[in-house]
Amino acid sequence: MTWISKRFDKTIREKGHYQWRFGDRNLELDWNLMVNLFDNHPMNKVGGNVTKMNYTLLQFERRPSAPKQLLNMVEQLKKKFHKNTISLICFGSFGKTAQSFNIHRDTMDVIYMQGLGEVDLSIWKWIGKDGIRLPDNIDHDRDTNVKQVFKKRFKKYDIIWIPRGTYHLIQPVGTRTGFSFGVEGDPDPSTYI
Numbered sequence: 001m002t003w004i005s006k007r008f009d010k011t012i013r014e015k016g017h018y019q020w021r022f023g024d025r026n027l028e029l030d031w032n033l034m035v036n037l038f039d040n041h042p043m044n045k046v047g048g049n050v051t052k053m054n055y056t057l058l059q060f061e062r063r064p065s066a067p068k069q070l071l072n073m074v075e076q077l078k079k080k081f082h083k084n085t086i087s088l089i090c091f092g093s094f095g096k097t098a099q100s101f102n103i104h105r106d107t108m109d110v111i112y113m114q115g116l117g118e119v120d121l122s123i124w125k126w127i128g129k130d131g132i133r134l135p136d137n138i139d140h141d142r143d144t145n146v147k148q149v150f151k152k153r154f155k156k157y158d159i160i161w162i163p164r165g166t167y168h169l170i171q172p173v174g175t176r177t178g179f180s181f182g183v184e185g186d187p188d189p190s191t192y193i
Contacts, residue, residue: 022157027069054093061088092177103138109183114154117176123150124167
């Protein structure tokens with residue numbers, strides 16, 4: 001059974017966001033596994049902001065000890081998006097005071113799957129003046145040029161497709177880990193899916 005929804009292709013073509021739940025029960029995540037992977041990830045591939053109590057494990061798709069089902073998901077995406085490069089980043093944060101990125105947009109299409117813990121995920125729309133170079137990052141507490149158009153509390157195995165260039169915000173609710181599958185580079189998958 002594939003983990004990609006039947007409405008997925010239409011969503012990509014229309015450049016909309018689409019949310020669904022990963023239904024394969026073979027993916028069993030637990031904190032012991034994730035903390036062990038975090039503790040043993042190569043230091044030159046660990047990013048994030050220590051003062052924000054978050055971490056970013058880059059090139060997670062190259063890690064043989066990553067959960068097998070996640071690696072299988074990467075392989076399925078490579079077949080689906082055969083004209084693009086597929087990446088996998090593991091994000092996480094510790095504690096209720098952890099912070100994530102501001103509202104931002106990525107240059108790649110992203111499939112975000114919540115692993116353990118919970119986050120509030122929101123999609124934002126630029127409502128400022130046309131014709132200016134749009135910022136890549138926005139402080140949602142100060143900037144009035146964006147409007148929230150979607151918000152949901154994401155729990156274990158909830159998934160969302162976020163087209164490249166879409167402003168979004170992920171706010172941790174407590175200790176959490178999540179996975180960002182990137183559909184990188186040209187062409188834009190909406191042109192061939």
